[in-house]
Amino acid sequence: MRAMAGAAPSEPRLRADARRNSEQIRSAAIGAFQGQGLTVPLEKVAQAAGVSKATIFNRFGGRIGLIDAVIEEVVARELFAVIEHTRSVGAVERIAYYLTAIRDLQYRQPAFNDVLLQTYPHSRQLMEICRVGSEANEEFIAAARASGALRPEFTAGDLHALVLDNALALKHGTRPPRDDYDRRTMYLLDGIRGRSAASGGR
Amino acid sequence: MRAMAGAAPSEPRLRADARRNSEQIRSAAIGAFQGQGLTVPLEKVAQAAGVSKATIFNRFGGRIGLIDAVIEEVVARELFAVIEHTRSVGAVERIAYYLTAIRDLQYRQPAFNDVLLQTYPHSRQLMEICRVGSEANEEFIAAARASGALRPEFTAGDLHALVLDNALALKHGTRPPRDDYDRRTMYLLDGIRGRSAASGGR
DNA sequence: TCGTAATTTGACTCGCTTGGTCAGTTTACC
DNA sequence: GGTAAACTGACCAAGCGAGTCAAATTACGA
Structure with missing residues (x-):
C-alpha cells in the first residue's frame, strides 16, 4: 500500500485529472456494486469509469478502499x-x-x-x-x-x-x-x- | 479417457491388484462423499483408499465415473x-x-x-x-x-x-x-x- | 513555453487449487 | 522369466482476478 487510507481522497491537493478520475470511479463503482454486488471484478468498474484498473489502485488503494468510499x-x-x-x-x-x-x-x-x-x-x-x-x-x-x-x-x-x-x-x-x-x-x-x-x- | 465407461469394472478380467484397488477406492469414495460431499478432492479419496490419484483415473475414468459407481x-x-x-x-x-x-x-x-x-x-x-x-x-x-x-x-x-x-x-x-x-x-x-x-x- | 512531479496505464506476475496426463517402474499372471 | 497390465510420482493446464511496476503522459507552476 502506498499512501491510501480512506474514502474520497482530499488530504493532499490532487491534480485535476486525479480528482476527475476519482469521481468517475466512484460513480462507476456505485453502479457496478449495485448491479452486480461487491464482488464485481475491478476491471469492470475501471472499464465503466473509462480508466485503467491500475488507476483504481492509485486512487483508492484497492477494493476495500473503494468499498469504504461508496x-x-x-x-x-x-x-x-x-x-x-x-x-x-x-x-x-x-x-x-x-x-x-x-x-x-x-x-x-x-x-x-x-x-x-x-x-x-x-x-x-x-x-x-x-x-x-x-x-x-x-x-x-x-x-x-x-x-x-x-x-x-x-x-x-x-x-x-x-x-x-x-x-x-x-x-x-x-x-x-x-x-x-x-x-x-x-x-x-x-x-x-x-x-x-x-x-x-x- | 482411456477405456472406462461405467460402474464397477467387470467386463475384461481385471488383474487381482486392480480389482482390490477398485474395491478400496469404492469404499473410500463412499465414505468421503458421504462425509464431505461429491466435490471432495479426488486426491483425498485416493489417500483414504491407499492408492495414487492416478489409479482412480485408471479404474473409473475420473470423478464422474466414480460418482456413477457409488x-x-x-x-x-x-x-x-x-x-x-x-x-x-x-x-x-x-x-x-x-x-x-x-x-x-x-x-x-x-x-x-x-x-x-x-x-x-x-x-x-x-x-x-x-x-x-x-x-x-x-x-x-x-x-x-x-x-x-x-x-x-x-x-x-x-x-x-x-x-x-x-x-x-x-x-x-x-x-x-x-x-x-x-x-x-x-x-x-x-x-x-x-x-x-x-x-x-x- | 519549459521543467518537473504527479498521474495514468498496458503488460506483467502471482497465487491457488484441483482435474487430468504420461513416462517410467512395479506387479500379476501364465 | 517374459509380457502386458497396472500403479505411481511428477508434471501440466486452466481459470481468473488481484495487485505491481517501469515507462509514457499530463497537469501545473514559473
Whole structure:
C-alpha cells in the first residue's frame, strides 16, 4: 500500500485529472456494486469509469478502499432508512414489515447480501453496518415477541439465519421471478407469526 | 479417457491388484462423499483408499465415473427409501413428513445437496435421481393440496425452491446445530400448511 | 513555453487449487 | 522369466482476478 487510507481522497491537493478520475470511479463503482454486488471484478468498474484498473489502485488503494468510499450510497443509506422507518410501524406488524423490507433489499441489491455475508471482513465500514444491523434485529425481535406478534420460541439467531440463508440462495442460485419470491416471503411470515397475530390477508 | 465407461469394472478380467484397488477406492469414495460431499478432492479419496490419484483415473475414468459407481450407496438408496416410505404416510401429514425427511437428508448428507444442485450435470445417474425426485415432489404436492394439508397457492416450484435454497445455505454457509435446524424446519412447515390442517404440537 | 512531479496505464506476475496426463517402474499372471 | 497390465510420482493446464511496476503522459507552476 502506498499512501491510501480512506474514502474520497482530499488530504493532499490532487491534480485535476486525479480528482476527475476519482469521481468517475466512484460513480462507476456505485453502479457496478449495485448491479452486480461487491464482488464485481475491478476491471469492470475501471472499464465503466473509462480508466485503467491500475488507476483504481492509485486512487483508492484497492477494493476495500473503494468499498469504504461508496458503501454509504450503495447500501448503508437504504438499510438505515429501512431500520428507521420500521421503528415507526405499529408494534404488531413491525416484525413482518421489517423482514419484508429486508428481503426486498436482498432481492434488489446484491451488494447488501455481500455485506450480510461479510465477504470483505477487512472493511471496517462493512463490519460496522453488520453490527448495526444485528442490533436492529435484536431490537425488533424482542419487541415482536413482547407484542405477541412472533411465536415465542423464535430467536434473533433464527432471524439472522433466515436472512443469511436467503443471501446465500440469492448469491449462488438463480433468482426467482419477483412474484414467486414475494409469495415465499409470505410463507415465511406465516411460519414465524405468533398464534394470536392476525395475518395480512391469506 | 482411456477405456472406462461405467460402474464397477467387470467386463475384461481385471488383474487381482486392480480389482482390490477398485474395491478400496469404492469404499473410500463412499465414505468421503458421504462425509464431505461429491466435490471432495479426488486426491483425498485416493489417500483414504491407499492408492495414487492416478489409479482412480485408471479404474473409473475420473470423478464422474466414480460418482456413477457409488452414488447408489451414497444417496440414491436412502432417497428412494424416503420417497417410498412417504407414500405410506397418511395423506394429511404426508407432505410434512416428506419435507422433514428431505431436510434431514440434506443436513446429514452433503452429497445429497450436490445431487440437488446438479453440481455434475454430466452424470446420467445424478440427473436421473433428480428427475425421480422432481416427480415425487409433484406427486406429494398434488396430494397434499387435494387433502387440504397445504395452502392452495403453494406450488411444486415453491417446494423445489425451498429445498434448493436450503441446499445452497448448507453448502456455502455454516451448518447450524441440529436443534436450531429442526426448529427452523418447523417454522417452514407452519408457513406452508393449509388453514384447516392441525399442526403437530406448537 | 519549459521543467518537473504527479498521474495514468498496458503488460506483467502471482497465487491457488484441483482435474487430468504420461513416462517410467512395479506387479500379476501364465 | 517374459509380457502386458497396472500403479505411481511428477508434471501440466486452466481459470481468473488481484495487485505491481517501469515507462509514457499530463497537469501545473514559473
